[in-house]
Amino acid sequence: MPQANPELIESLMQGAIDLHCHSGPSVMARAVNHEQALEQAAAAGMRAVLFKDHYYPTGPFVDVLKDAGKATKAEPIGSIVLNNSVGGINPFAVEPAVKTGAKVVWMPTVSAANHIREGHRKSLLPTKGKMLKQVALTVVDARGDLLDPVKHVLDxxxxxxxxxxxxxxxxxxxxxLFDEAKKRGCNRLLVNHPSYTVGASLSDMKELVSMGAWIEHSICMFIPNRMKVYDEAFLKAMIEAAGVDRTFFGSDLGQTNAPLPVEGFRQIIGLCLSIGYSEEDVRKMVGTNAALLAGLGTNKAAA
Structure with a gap:
């Protein structure tokens, strides 16, 4: 495939947004910390970076960076992941998180029963040292009905x-989860790496979009590195299933022995251009759509 013009790639980096950056500190091995990730994004012309950690809320780092004058060129964004380390699906953890900079609330990841089953024969998201064994979490009871704490979190x-x-x-x-979320007025629904761990099919992706969800693909799964699992043909099939207007990329990078998040964005821009997406399409998928979802510069996400 033809290589994209480096100048065009740098042009499309301007205003890009990463809603899935795994910077540190962390109990997992990280190549960059939150400040470094933000500095690198700002130097590349990116608009915002969301810090995600599987074990603690990152919102307080946002205020620290802003108070230190480190957030003048790119916006830092916090998040919380509802794993065992914050009490699981815990409204008492969610409330202070969203009041201290968290713009994304993630349902369980490393503590999800589904994740634990997936990792039974291989280590998914290993930590630097031995940790307590995770207690499996789900959002539904034995009858498939949504649990009450989940409903409280949705509110x-x-x-x-x-x-x-x-x-x-x-x-x-x-x-x-999403059916109840819509009933309770949640307007910003996100599915990350839908085919990986989540197990969504192409038809599922179409249906998710039809109910108002956005689809985020992890850059690390498509560019050359130790975490690559898919080829460009499957990437294109997933983009076509959900549509360019509901698809965007998050780096899902920051780990050691992997490309840095900013470099991941450069590579995915080049890949998308090489498989036939226009500059307008790529700009949507690396910036505009993420901004709409997260409410950056707008009051409500597009319906």
Whole structure:
């Protein structure tokens, strides 16, 4: 495939947004910390970076960076992941998180029952040292009905108009979660790496979009590195299933022995151009759509 013009790639980096940056500090091995990730994004002309950690809320780092004058060129964004380390699906953790900079609330990832089943024979998201064994979490009871604490969390998400991500739940759990979320006024629904761990099919992706969800693809899964699992043909099939207007990329990078998040964005821009997407399409998928979802510069996400 033809290589994209480096100047065009740098042009498309301007205003790009990463809603899935795994910077540190962390109990997992990280190549950059939050300040470094933000500095690198700003130097590349990116608009915003969301810090995601599987074990603690990152919102307080946003205020620290802003107070230190480190957030003048790119906006830092916080998030919270509802794993065992914050009490699981815990409204008492979500409320202060969204009041201290969190714009995305992720359902369980490393603590999700689905994630634990997936990792039974291989280590998914290993930590630097041995940790307590995770207690499996789900959002539904034995009858498939949504649990009451989940409903309470959804009410907080709706009240503060932040993003609900399905985390690493299985697609069978995502349907009742999103159905109830819509009933309770959650306007920003997100599915990350839909085919990986979540287990969504192409037809599922179409249906998710039809109910108002956004699809985020992890850059690390498509560019050359140790975490690559898919080729460009499958990437194109997923983009076509959801549509350019509902698809965007997050780096899902920051790990050691992997491309830095900013470099990941450069590579995915080049890849998308090489498989036939226009400059306008690519700009949507690396910036505009993420801004709409997260409410950056707008009051409500597009319906």
């Amino acid at each position: 907080i998400i709706a009240e503060h108009d932040v993003v609900l991500s399905c985390g690493h739940l299985h697609i069978s759990e995502v349907w009742p």
